Structure formats: C-alpha cells, structure tokens
Amino acid sequence: MAKFKMIVSDPQTRKATVAELEGSKAQVLVGRSIGEVIDGSQIGFSGNKLKITGGCDKDGIPMRADVHGGAKKYVVLSGGVGFRPKREGERRRKLVRGQMITEETYQVNTVIFTGEEPEAKPPPAREPEIKVAPKPARPPEVQPKKAKPSKKPQKKVRKKK
Secondary structure, eight states: OOEEEEEEEETTTTEEEEEEEETHHHHTTTTOBTTOEEEGGGTTOTTOEEEEEEEEETTOOBBOTTSOSSSEEEEEESSSTTOOOSSTTOOEEEEEEOSBOOTTEEEEEEEEEOSOOOOOOOOOOOOOOOOOOOOOOOOOOOOOOOOOOOSSOOOOOOOOO
16 A cells, blocks of 8 residues: 655745645555646645656655656766765766656655746847957966975085095
C-alpha cells in the first residue's frame, strides 16, 4: 500500500502545505512522472490542478526529471538536482531516482498549476558585434636579476698554515 507525504506549494501566496496520502488517494500518484499535471480533487485539493515537480524516497535520494523510470541509478552529474558542485567544471557520479513515482517514493513535491506557463521570450534581435582584438602589451624591459644574498650563514673557510 502506497503512503506519501505531499508538499503543495502555492506560487501566489508563497506558502506550502503538507498532506499525508494513503490508500486510494496515494494510488492515484503511482506511475505518474515529474512534469505531469493532475487533478487536485482526486487527492483532496478540490478546485486545483497540481503539477508534480519532484520528490525523494525514504533514504532522501532525490528524483530527477531527466532519468527515466523509477529505479535508483548512478548518474554522472555536473549540477542540478542531487549534486551541487564545489568548483567550476566538477562532475561526479551520484545516486538519484528516476522521474516516475513508485511505491518507494516517500515525498512528492507539487505546485498549484494555473495553466499559464511563463513563455520564454526570445532575446531581441541585435546585429552581431564586431570585436577588435586588443593589441598585445609590450613586455617590460628585462633587467638582469641581481644575486640575492642567501639567508644561510656562510661557513668560514680556514686557511691552512
């Protein structure tokens, strides 16, 4: 029997509510994927449509939208859900879950969906810029290096008699 903790976020009020789902209400979510829109009345949120945005299992392993299925997999990540790189260009093999909600899923994150996706506006058309390469700087005049005095005390040389 499936049992989920469901987090429902409202982007307009910027508040989140938590609901426990068991039995037939939880079975509605099994087999759904990240990005799907479901009717909230089936789950107990009447009058709303909910978009699934993510989740995790009981061990805290996050779900990723670009991994198919619902099983755990080791994936090489360079950022995003499941991995935060410490330095630029870092990649690491991490354990993540697929995008499908299964019996092992513990938490499901959703957002109230109004049906109006913000459209990505294309950037305004501009003429290509012509970049002029800067002139190479003249190297500074090279001066001979002076011998630095050593910091070690010099040994005294004794003359033979």
